Amino acid sequence: MSGISTSRRRGSAPFDAFGSIGGVALFLLRILRQCGPALRAPRHIVAQIYNAGARSLVIVMLCGLFVGMVLGLQGYDLLARFGSESALGVAAALGLIKELGPVVTALLFAGRAGTSLTSEIGLMRATDQLTAMEMMAVDPVRRVVAPRFIGGVIAVPLLTAIFDVVGLLGAHLVGVGLMGVESGSFWSQMQSAVEMDDINEGLIKSVCFGVACSLMAVYQGYHTVPTASGVGLATTRTVVVSAVLTLILDYMLTAAFL
Amino acid sequence: MSAGNRTLEIGTGMFVLLGFAALAFLTTQLPGSGVRIGSVAGDGYTVSARFDNVGDLKVGAPVTMAGVRVGRVDSVTVDGNEFRAVVKLSIERRYDRIPTDSDAAIQTSGLLGAKYVGLSAGGSDTYLKEGGTIEFTQSALVLENLVNKLFSSIAGKSGEAKGSAEEKK
Numbered sequence: 001m002s003g004i005s006t007s008r009r010r011g012s013a014p015f016d017a018f019g020s021i022g023g024v025a026l027f028l029l030r031i032l033r034q035c036g037p038a039l040r041a042p043r044h045i046v047a048q049i050y051n052a053g054a055r056s057l058v059i060v061m062l063c064g065l066f067v068g069m070v071l072g073l074q075g076y077d078l079l080a081r082f083g084s085e086s087a088l089g090v091a092a093a094l095g096l097i098k099e100l101g102p103v104v105t106a107l108l109f110a111g112r113a114g115t116s117l118t119s120e121i122g123l124m125r126a127t128d129q130l131t132a133m134e135m136m137a138v139d140p141v142r143r144v145v146a147p148r149f150i151g152g153v154i155a156v157p158l159l160t161a162i163f164d165v166v167g168l169l170g171a172h173l174v175g176v177g178l179m180g181v182e183s184g185s186f187w188s189q190m191q192s193a194v195e196m197d198d199i200n201e202g203l204i205k206s207v208c209f210g211v212a213c214s215l216m217a218v219y220q221g222y223h224t225v226p227t228a229s230g231v232g233l234a235t236t237r238t239v240v241v242s243a244v245l246t247l248i249l250d251y252m253l254t255a256a257f258l
Numbered sequence: 259m260s261a262g263n264r265t266l267e268i269g270t271g272m273f274v275l276l277g278f279a280a281l282a283f284l285t286t287q288l289p290g291s292g293v294r295i296g297s298v299a300g301d302g303y304t305v306s307a308r309f310d311n312v313g314d315l316k317v318g319a320p321v322t323m324a325g326v327r328v329g330r331v332d333s334v335t336v337d338g339n340e341f342r343a344v345v346k347l348s349i350e351r352r353y354d355r356i357p358t359d360s361d362a363a364i365q366t367s368g369l370l371g372a373k374y375v376g377l378s379a380g381g382s383d384t385y386l387k388e389g390g391t392i393e394f395t396q397s398a399l400v401l402e403n404l405v406n407k408l409f410s411s412i413a414g415k416s417g418e419a420k421g422s423a424e425e426k427k
Contacts, residue, residue: 050266054273086372093288158277165280184318184330185372192316194288203281 027219030141031149038146048151052113052214056159059112060105064163067104068170071095075171076179088181089190092171097194097202101164103250106209109156110242114217117148118238121221122231130222145218152217156210157203164202201257208249213242302329302348303388307362307375312343313398315364315373321347323377328353331375347375349386357382363396373398 038045075091121144124130130140175181217238224234312334321329329349337344349356359380364373377392386392 046270047266049274050270053277054269057273057276083367084372086367097284097288155273155277158274158281161277161280161284165283182320182327184320185316185374188316188318189372191288196285199284199288 023223024215024219027222028215031146031215031218034139034142034146035150037142038150041147044143044147045150045154048147049154050151051116052109052148052151053155053158055116056109056112056155057162059108060159060163061166063104063108064101064166065170067100067163068092068096068167068172069174071100071167072171072174072179076175076181085175085179085181086185087189087193088171088175088179089186090193092175093168093190093194094198096164096167096171097198098205099250099254101160101167102202102205102209103246105160105163105206106156106213106246107243109152109159109210110213110217110239110246113152113155114213114238114242115235117152117214117217118221118224118235119231121145121148121218122224122234125222125224126226126228126231128226141222145222149214149218152214153207153210156213157206160202160206197257201253205250205253208253209246212245212249216242216245302350303354303386304332304346304348305386305388305390305392306344306346307392307395308337308340308342308344309362309364309395309397310342311397311400312345313364313366313373313400315345315375315398319372319374321349321375321377323353323356323379328356328377345375347392354385354387356386358384358386358390358392359394360386360392361394361396362392364398366399 071092072088075088075095076085079085079087079091121130124140124144130144133140133143172183172186176183176186220234220238220241221231224230315331315334317331317334319331320327321331329347332346332348334346335344336342347362356377357380359382361378361380363376363378365376366372367374380394
């Protein structure tokens with residue numbers, strides 16, 4: 001008996017996986033359809049930008065500073081082997097703008113804001129608030145989910161830009177201040193090597209990651225098992241799936257841009 | 259209630275402003291010309307030097323004498339009449355005894371390194387002042403020209419060898 005149910009469970013696993021992916025995609029479509037009406041009540045969106053963005057500012061700036069400083073150290077060590085220390089600005093800028101900025105910011109966002117979104121919506125689901133809204137003919141996706149999604153999508157690119165700038169300052173601090181790289185060379189080489197295409201690439205990546213992480217966060221919250229442990233599980237799943245999705249998208253977007 | 263609302267609005271506004279300021283910094287300051295940071299200590303005096311070829315000498319590159327940084331490159335332009343490059347160097351005020359017959363050479367630091375301007379002192383009693391000119395200059399070594407010279411000299415030698423071999427026959 002148990003043998004049959006095990007194999008049925010194993011056998012249906014791929015179909016369940018497809019089902020989940022389909023569920024996420026359909027949920028995205030539903031949110032997008034509600035984005036228009038949701039934009040007519042901007043104060044909810046502003047509140048969500050504050051929650052997702054302004055509240056993540058401290059962690060993003062702190063991590064940005066230290067990532068930039070590590071880049072300065074490692075970059076200097078590597079470039080010194082080839083006598084090209086003056087190219088530290090280039091290495092730090094391109095590394096941050098094209099890769100580290102978008103990816104690390106997305107991961108930090110998923111960890112800090114994504115979990116907060118998931119547990120908030122999950123709690124609403126577990127305490128039947130979303131059902132109550134439906135019964136009052138208020139679409140919970142329009143009232144609760146869409147503003148949070150839009151807030152996340154707006155916040156992530158802004159956070160990424162802040163991360164990039166703070167990271168550059170950190171690299172400058174370590175490279176020029178500590179390791180003695182020429183300050184003039186640091187900036188002038190960076191300015192001649194960084195192109196608008198690189199910045200566009202970083203921007204597009206951050207928007208895509210913002211969509212992915214916000215979508216995951218609200219999806220897991222909305223479809224959580226309506227118990228306390230279910231909300232906890234959904235929160236964990238948000239971080240894990242957001243991280244994996246971000247890195248997969250990162251590879252695909254990088255390949256697309258090259 | 260409204261107090262909390264105000265905090266929220268102010269906080270969001272500051273965050274969005276900060277984000278856009280960072281974006282603006284990235285898009286305007288990074289790709290393009292012009293150096294923001296890396297100024298000469300105590301504002302320097304400017305001298306100019308003309309070169310046949312500056313290689314990829316950039317604005318903001320250091321100017322050294324005996325290996326010690328004494329200033330930086332302020333601007334790199336081309337003279338429309340002479341078709342030579344005019345490089346303006348900003349030298350720190352405390353280094354005010356550089357002889358007028360000094361030599362300015364464009365050198366490379368390290369293997370893949372950046373170009374910089376190296377000054378070698380001359381023997382004159384008069385010193386460079388604001389607006390002065392360095393007469394003696396050495397252009398940058400452009401790798402492609404060197405390689406071309408090498409190839410043509412090898413081809414020349416093998417041509418001679420063939421010619422003398424045919425004579426001996």
